[in-house]
Amino acid sequence: MYYTTGLSRERIADLCASIHAEAAGGRGGWLPILGLFQSVVVTLTYLRRNRVQAELAETYAVSQSTISRAITSLTPLIARLLNPYVPTADEFDGTVQHVVDGTLLPCWSWASRPDLYSGKHKTTGMNVQVACTLDGRIAWISDPTPGNRHDTHCLGKPDILSAGNPANWIGDKGYVGNHIITPIKKPAYRELLDWEKEFNTQLNKIRWVVEQAIADLKVWRILHTDYRRPITTFNTTISAVIALYFYAAA
Template identity: 35%
Template sequence: TTKIPKKQEPVRYQSTVGLSTDEIAEIVGRIEEVLASRRTGRPPLMSLAEQVEMLLLLLRRNLPQTVVADLYQVSQPTVSRVYRRLVPLFDEVLCLHEPFFVDVLANRETLVDGTDVPTGNRAGTKENYSGKRHRQGLNIQIAADLDGTLLAVSAPAPVPGARHDRRAISECGWEPLLDTTVWTADPGYQGTTATTPTKKPKNDELTDYQKTVNKTISGRRSAVERAIAHLKNWKILATGHRGRLTELPNIIRIVARLEFYRLGW
């Protein structure tokens, strides 16, 4: 007979699940407090710590559930049940770590850029197709400070991937708030109150002064691109959401809150 290997120890590597052991333990403790007041059924197959680590692994690495099931030596339906049970609990226990956009805008220059969350090509969602990126996705707006610290994510209000950033910043509701502060963005936001690089005139060249200013703005904008890169280390936002499309806005919000939590907000 084939010998069944012993169950592996829970994942403890920050580079794998995105959070440190202490941060994971804190989330487990918060979820235990929430569940303590609720009626529970039969004892679960996995400990709560293992379930939390499993969900973090799914969000951080975007592995197929069948692969995660093999890693934890459970069935794929068990992984699916854990995922659907813990997602709303994560949203609940991390909600206080999401800063209010109005508060983070005060007394600082803000950098804004848009990025897409790929969804894979799905029937009946042509409005999500981006001709620029040649794929379907949802557009989210990202705000960061000059140090590259994430300030805000336009979740749960992503817009179809076909939207230009100029329209997306308006549809997500940020534009009136940004109009009251100093903010910098790329040329896609021309027409707003943002400081943007000067586009090259048709059949003409930029002056040396304009080129210098553009270079300065581009150098400052690199900070928001770093913030986007760190956010998309949660690979479920970078490599394609496999679940129901209606669930994606909530996943974006939860991942954003995890990143705020990781950053110490």
């Protein structure tokens, strides 16, 4: 079950208990035909594997609309219930050395949202910033912003740059000008010197940890392959997956 949903049966049972307690206040989100446990499993499977809803419907012998209603109801509920597990910008310890990088969470090319197109990635999606420690532990993930925004803008939006000393942080060339340690750019009038090339090589070896951390986050395939549900639900889905990531690691 872990490889399908990203959580052990025990963690799923704990999550079901939280959802059931929430339902006592009149805000339940599961369908009787599936039951609470299966509704949660269906939602987690969709987020973890990004399976087509019609395929899930066939697996659980229900209609596609039933699967859709379960996902639509439970995704925002999971995001809200597990939000306390997500580190906020206020909790970010800027005095610790971090490695930062941005990543694009892809989605369909919605005609009404041209701001989602990223010239860097040549596709559409939402940009999130990830900061991890030198041992690869993710310490903070930003809120999603449209894909056309630059990494520097996305990193500065919650103002974590003022949370400590960015001079201790490491990033790629997209963060030049933010006092973060970045690779040396090639000057227009000469080639890089040998020591500059070596500096960049060693820096990129350190930056590998954040790239690996982002790859671990994108094991939740809904963040790695095109998002197919209405774009208005994408932010909530991203929040739910980020909350599940930290919940699973707790």
